[in-house]
Amino acid sequence: MKDTLGVLLAGGAGERLYPLTRDRAKPAVTFGGIYRIIDITLSNCINSDLRRVYILTQYKALSLNRHIREGWSIVARELGEFVEILPPMQRVSANWYMGTADAVYQNIYSIGAEQPKHVLILSGDHIYKMNYGLMLDQHRASGADVTLATILIEPEDTYRFGVVDIDRGGRITGFQEKPKITDIRSPYNPRMVSGSMGIYLFNTDVLIPVLLKDAEDPNSSHDFGHDILPKMVDDYHVYSFNFIDENKKEALYWRDVGTLEAYYEANMDLVAVSPVFNLYDKDWPLRTHQRQYPPAKFVFSEPGRTGSAVDSIVSAGSIVSGSAVRSSVLSPDVRVNSYADVDSSIVFSHVNIGRYCRIRRAIIDRDVHIPEGTVIGYDTEVDRQRYFVTETGITVVTRDYSLFESPVAVDYFTQE
Helix, strand or coil, X not given: CCCEEEEEEECCCCHHHCCCCCCCCHHHCEECCCEEHHHHHHHHHHHCCCCEEEEEECCCCHHHHHHHHHHCCCCCHHXXXXXXXXCCCCXXXXXXXXXXXXXXXXXXXXXXXXXXXXXXXXXXCEEECECHHHHHHHHHHHCCCEEEEEEEECHHHHHXXXXXXXXXXXXXXXXXXXXXXXXXXXXCECCCEXXXXXXXXXXXXXXXXXXXXXXXXXXXXXXXXXXXHHHXXXXXXXXXXXXXXXXXXXXXXXXXCCCHXXXXXXXXXXXXXXXXXXXXXXXXXXXXXXXXXXXXXXXXXXXXXXXXXXXXXXXXXXXXXXXXXXXXXXXXXXXXXXXXXXXXXXXXXXCEECCCCEEECEEECXXXXXXXXXXECCCHHHHHCCCEECCCCCEEEXXXXXXXXXXXXXXXXXXX
């Protein structure tokens, strides 16, 4: 992987994850208690020995920048390795990033300065485990100009994916962008369809002229999936790499957590007795930045006032004090006070849940103080009057609601 440069796209506005993305970039959203979403892809890079990575940011990137600086300065700069943030610099354009391809194009000089033989385009908002080195091996062996990572999907799910037509030799011969119905079937499994994972491996001497040509096209939306790749099929060797999962489970695991429902379900899977996505695999470690907190603590064993958490993730610094937590994810420095009940919820860091609160199927953003006796998640219509509630009834509580009186002043100009 020494001849490969990773370019991780982390500049999307994340509208579908609102209000969690109101004050932070989507890749900076908490996942699994202690991680950020971007940590999963970056861990894949490190585990694949990909040690040169540019992260292209754009919207509300302060907390993301800080997290990368504090948690990912683990590579050896003296050996030419780096994990580096690249904000929009308007070096070749007066615009902000107008699409995935335009984001890479605007950093064409930074890419060229590294002189890589290959450029691996990645997304910062997917949850999966993948060895990019295996993809590179196939790319070289096949003589491809560009290789797309693809995953097998059910035919009824094609409306969520870019669908690719693949011949028996693995070469891609056509694209369909999120079709409701398709006759295409995958050579890897004739009952299934191959969908694009948004992971693209280019030869650099192919990528640069293709980006330049796209930048000059006034009719282009400057997107890899919509514009670049479909036009390359006839003139270049475009191949598929069928996803090989390092998660070591029977079912392949790849999740786009770009919606609140998908994000919630992915977190809830983690607290299952046998979760599909394994956080505890020592052969494929997941890395992040963690502040120094004391261990989690559970106190009081009185009848009716027992501090307990079952089928849950409880992060460092949290105190479950005479309360019950079930099927939930608690981030660092969370306090759940006596007689409270938290069920099937995701609680971000620095949250204080008051006595006698009842919370179910909720996402509680950081720095929220929930007053004593508050009930959330039991009456959807009542919740809609105070909080953000999804169509499936997941309640999202952020720190700007007047109902919540924080015990400390919150600086709203400081992102997490």
